[in-house]
Amino acid sequence: MPMTSSGSKLVSTALAIAAILGLSACGGSDDGGATASSGSSAATASADRPAWCGEREITFALADGFGDNSWRKVTVAEARDEASKCPSVKEFIYTNGQGDTQKSISDIQGLTAQGVNALVVFADQGKAVLPAIREAYNAGVVTVPYRVFPGGEAGKDYDAYIRTDFSELGELWARWLVRVLDGRGNIAYLGGPPANTQNLEQYEGMQRVFRDYPDIRFVGQAPYNVTDWDAARTQQVLSALLAKYPRIDAVAVDFGFASAVSAFRQARREIPAVVTEDSNQLSCMYQELKADNPRFELFTVESQTWMVRTAVRYAVAKATGGELPDVNVPQRAFEDSVSGRPNPVTCVETLPPDSFASSQLSTEAQAAALK
Amino acid sequence: MSTTNPSPSPGGRNRASAAAHAHDAAVPAHEAPARVGQDGRASRRAWRPAGGAAVAITAATAALFLVSLFVQPQSVSHSSLTGMLPFAAVLAIVAVGQTLIIQQGGIDLSVPGMVSLTVVVMTHVPDGDSSKVVPAIALALALTLAAGLLAGVLVSYVGITSIVTTLGMNALLLGGVLEISGGGPRQTTEGLQDFATGTVALGITTPVVVAIALTGVVWFVIKRTVVGRRFEAVGASARAARAAGLAPVRHQIGAYVGAAACYCVAGILLAGIVKTPGVYQGEAYLLPSVAAVVLGGTSLLGGRGSVVASAIAALFLSQLDQLVMTTGVSSAVQNLVQAAALAVGIAVHSVPWARLRERLQRRDPAPAPPSGAPAG
Numbered sequence: 001m002p003m004t005s006s007g008s009k010l011v012s013t014a015l016a017i018a019a020i021l022g023l024s025a026c027g028g029s030d031d032g033g034a035t036a037s038s039g040s041s042a043a044t045a046s047a048d049r050p051a052w053c054g055e056r057e058i059t060f061a062l063a064d065g066f067g068d069n070s071w072r073k074v075t076v077a078e079a080r081d082e083a084s085k086c087p088s089v090k091e092f093i094y095t096n097g098q099g100d101t102q103k104s105i106s107d108i109q110g111l112t113a114q115g116v117n118a119l120v121v122f123a124d125q126g127k128a129v130l131p132a133i134r135e136a137y138n139a140g141v142v143t144v145p146y147r148v149f150p151g152g153e154a155g156k157d158y159d160a161y162i163r164t165d166f167s168e169l170g171e172l173w174a175r176w177l178v179r180v181l182d183g184r185g186n187i188a189y190l191g192g193p194p195a196n197t198q199n200l201e202q203y204e205g206m207q208r209v210f211r212d213y214p215d216i217r218f219v220g221q222a223p224y225n226v227t228d229w230d231a232a233r234t235q236q237v238l239s240a241l242l243a244k245y246p247r248i249d250a251v252a253v254d255f256g257f258a259s260a261v262s263a264f265r266q267a268r269r270e271i272p273a274v275v276t277e278d279s280n281q282l283s284c285m286y287q288e289l290k291a292d293n294p295r296f297e298l299f300t301v302e303s304q305t306w307m308v309r310t311a312v313r314y315a316v317a318k319a320t321g322g323e324l325p326d327v328n329v330p331q332r333a334f335e336d337s338v339s340g341r342p343n344p345v346t347c348v349e350t351l352p353p354d355s356f357a358s359s360q361l362s363t364e365a366q367a368a369a370l371k
Numbered sequence: 372m373s374t375t376n377p378s379p380s381p382g383g384r385n386r387a388s389a390a391a392h393a394h395d396a397a398v399p400a401h402e403a404p405a406r407v408g409q410d411g412r413a414s415r416r417a418w419r420p421a422g423g424a425a426v427a428i429t430a431a432t433a434a435l436f437l438v439s440l441f442v443q444p445q446s447v448s449h450s451s452l453t454g455m456l457p458f459a460a461v462l463a464i465v466a467v468g469q470t471l472i473i474q475q476g477g478i479d480l481s482v483p484g485m486v487s488l489t490v491v492v493m494t495h496v497p498d499g500d501s502s503k504v505v506p507a508i509a510l511a512l513a514l515t516l517a518a519g520l521l522a523g524v525l526v527s528y529v530g531i532t533s534i535v536t537t538l539g540m541n542a543l544l545l546g547g548v549l550e551i552s553g554g555g556p557r558q559t560t561e562g563l564q565d566f567a568t569g570t571v572a573l574g575i576t577t578p579v580v581v582a583i584a585l586t587g588v589v590w591f592v593i594k595r596t597v598v599g600r601r602f603e604a605v606g607a608s609a610r611a612a613r614a615a616g617l618a619p620v621r622h623q624i625g626a627y628v629g630a631a632a633c634y635c636v637a638g639i640l641l642a643g644i645v646k647t648p649g650v651y652q653g654e655a656y657l658l659p660s661v662a663a664v665v666l667g668g669t670s671l672l673g674g675r676g677s678v679v680a681s682a683i684a685a686l687f688l689s690q691l692d693q694l695v696m697t698t699g700v701s702s703a704v705q706n707l708v709q710a711a712a713l714a715v716g717i718a719v720h721s722v723p724w725a726r727l728r729e730r731l732q733r734r735d736p737a738p739a740p741p742s743g744a745p746a747g
Contacts, residue, residue, distance in 0.1 A: 068554035194702045226702040231649045239454025240696040244445040259647035267450040281558065354555040370555055
């Protein structure tokens with residue numbers, strides 16, 4: 001006990017010193033930025049720097065509410081990659097809230113105190129972190145939450161919220177399913193924890209399409225079967241559904257379907273059509289599984305590990321004085337085993353199973369991020 | 372006493388009835404007739420066999436399967452059972468470990484860390500190479516046993532409460548999980564998967580056999596060997612045990628090491644049952660393991676308990692889960708049903724029904740005759 005308390009005292013002292021140094025450094029770099037823009041090189045910059053990268057030098061931070069899975073690791077690597085394109089970003093700070101609300105809040109507060117200029121926030125804890133986000137915004141930090149809505153309003157609580165429309169994803173799934181199922185069949189839709197907006201939006205998107213196809217039905221719980229995005233739970237839920245419904249023509253799932261395929265083997269049932277997000281593991285298993293499951297077809301949408309790039313561009317542009325980029329984050333189809341468009345099922349053997357072929361990172365960079 | 376701990380040995384029963392007599396003596400004379408009516412209750416109490424807890428939960432489980440058969444026949448179909456039983460077996464093994472700790476008056480919050488660490492070692496160390504499964508098992512066992520030993524030493528020698536020790540141990544173990552896995556799950560190996568999903572005989576899968584065997588062995592050691600009897604005595608009262616010349620510390624440490632071994636076995640099986648288990652796969656087992664122990668009638672205060680009852684309670688909880696899942700009701704209703712079942716199960720063991728009835732009848736003596744008059 002005494003060790004940890006003196007340890008934390010040491011850490012907090014170090015943090016305080018770092019904060020003071022950081023503040024003074026920022027003051028310095030602001031001056032530097034001002035002289036640079038008044039001085040010279042706007043013309044030379046445009047050749048190698050993107051339009052969203054302005055002249056003012058900044059410290060950039062990404063505050064993650066949770067950082068310990070493959071998706072987040074690739075996402076952070078993508079954010080670093082995007083920020084590195086802009087030479088005005090002098091420093092890139094990353095904090096990991098570890099799924100802890102209190103830590104996520106103090107991470108954001110700490111970054112504000114350190115005087116970062118641009119802050120992208122993955123607000124896993126939703127509204128709980130809004131006050132910290134607002135504080136950062138009020139302290140003059142360019143604050144950009146993305147992907148998970150923290151509540152609040154752009155221009156009042158933060159600069160902008162970068163969102164994606166999960167109902168578009170649902171629509172993409174549903175249109176493919178209508179084609180493959182020929183307008184009729186039972187669909188098992190598996191989602192995360194109860195009442196999460198991501199799944200509700202996906203469901204809404206699917207319903208928009210299925211409204212015209214009364215012979216397509218969802219089975220099990222409505223609006224979706226709760227799996228808590230847990231591999232074992234997914235397998236249990238799937239085996240319960242297989243036991244109850246002699247006919248399941250398709251599975252829609254936004255979490256590791258690959259982890260739950262054993263449920264089909266145990267129930268001695270064939271794997272049907274599957275719509276999901278891209279995962280290297282599933283793509284690599286596809287060929288092998290297809291041999292025993294001739295009805296198995298696969299359609300994936302991009303996992304959007306690159307979405308953070310849009311948030312980075314926006315935050316950097318606003319903080320450095322660059323040109324504000326387009327903030328639209330579209331949902332895009334990735335693999336289609338039937339048509340092969342936009343891509344056939346793509347297994348990247350040089351990447352680990354928990355990687356994403358749809359990532360915009362190079363294969364080497366992604367492998368390094370997942371190491 | 373006999374109602375809070377429903378598996379009284381002869382000695383326990385004597386103590387309980389002595390307490391009842393002492394209580395009766397305090398009852399004013401004018402209420403004496405009420406005591407006559409108690410004979411039925413007293414004999415009912417005496418009827419309760421030594422394995423009362425196991426009988427109660429077995430009856431409840433049998434009833435649950437009957438209800439399942441009528442309400443939702445698909446939930447007891449072959450395919451449903453093959454899906455449910457492996458997970459029930461894993462929970463049963465975890466519950467056996469949890470029982471050992473709770474018998475020593477502790478509670479083990481390090482279940483998530485222990486199980487997750489084992490799962491991660493079993494998937495990341497071999498990384499698809501079946502020939503490395505055995506070294507991985509050795510490593511997982513070494514890590515969990517070391518953690519169990521450390522927790523046991525901290526609780527018994529140093530005297531830190533078990534809730535604090537195991538909470539800290541859990542954080543330490545989850546740190547290990549992150550260190551090994553980096554947060555990314557790995558696919559299990561073919562060898563382990565074939566083992567954990569394979570059948571031994573008559574279509575019974577390996578996890579079920581392992582769970583039954585392990586529960587049987589632990590039951591035998593605790594109920595039929597000297598070490599086991601001492602183990603329970605230490606759990607009931609470490610002071611009394613010390614006064615009787617037993618060594619509480621050794622038995623307490625034994626509980627933590629034994630529990631760690633159980634969690635490790637559960638984790639190994641889980642890593643084979645799920646094709647790509649998540650890195651925090653053990654998180655889902657903490658509360659159900661405690662629930663199973665409580666439903667099995669083991670007192671949270673320590674002492675007497677039954678690993679068999681805990682294992683059967685694990686089956687009960689798993690089938691209840693399967694039943695509500697198969698009905699397709701909303702997750703809110705699922706949670707309510709499970710909570711209600713738990714409440715009933717706990718009430719059966721912990722509400723002093725006999726005393727409650729006595730008190731109610733004493734307050735209102737009028738309704739007493741109808742029950743007594745026709746019989747007499």
